[in-house]
Amino acid sequence: MRPGEVEGGQGTLRFSFQDPPGGMTASQGLRGLEHFLILVQWLTFYVSLVLLLLLEFWPVCPAEGWVTSEYGYRRDPMTHRRKFHRGVDVANEAGTPVHSPWGGTVSTVARSRYGGRFVVVRSGPFKMTFLHLQTATVAKGDQVERGDQLGLMGSSGRATGPHVHLGMRLRGKTVNPSMALLRCRAPL
């Protein structure tokens, strides 16, 4: 028997490893379609995986309300001096619930002259601070799920009215929380 031949029950089946002469044959066209379908399957798989990951980390909006002050330079509402505002202010009625955008660990619950009653939640490399609360409903060391309530909006500390100041740090560096909270989901 020569190489390329297979002994079968009904005789000898011959096949070739070489491309057939001429253009694309019908079987080659089918193989192309098969490869395309496999590619589509893989693409579907990866797109679903990315969507699942996005859904897993898609943030919940920390509070319902109106953005009264963006991240960046602004005229301080109390001293009227130009000052860098290291967070985003969301205002609403006192007592509006404040939620954690991601799951994490409550690393601080304290009170300060500037921030009033505040909570810090660590989520992976991020640390998110929630200032000027009326009350905190979590304690240091608590594990929170995405969307869990952290406290109620208030005007404790240096505040002109009830609002929550959202601050965000990435490995210790202040970042703009609007970037991460863009298109956040409504609290559950």
Ligand SMILES: [Zn+2]
């Ligand atoms: Zn603020």
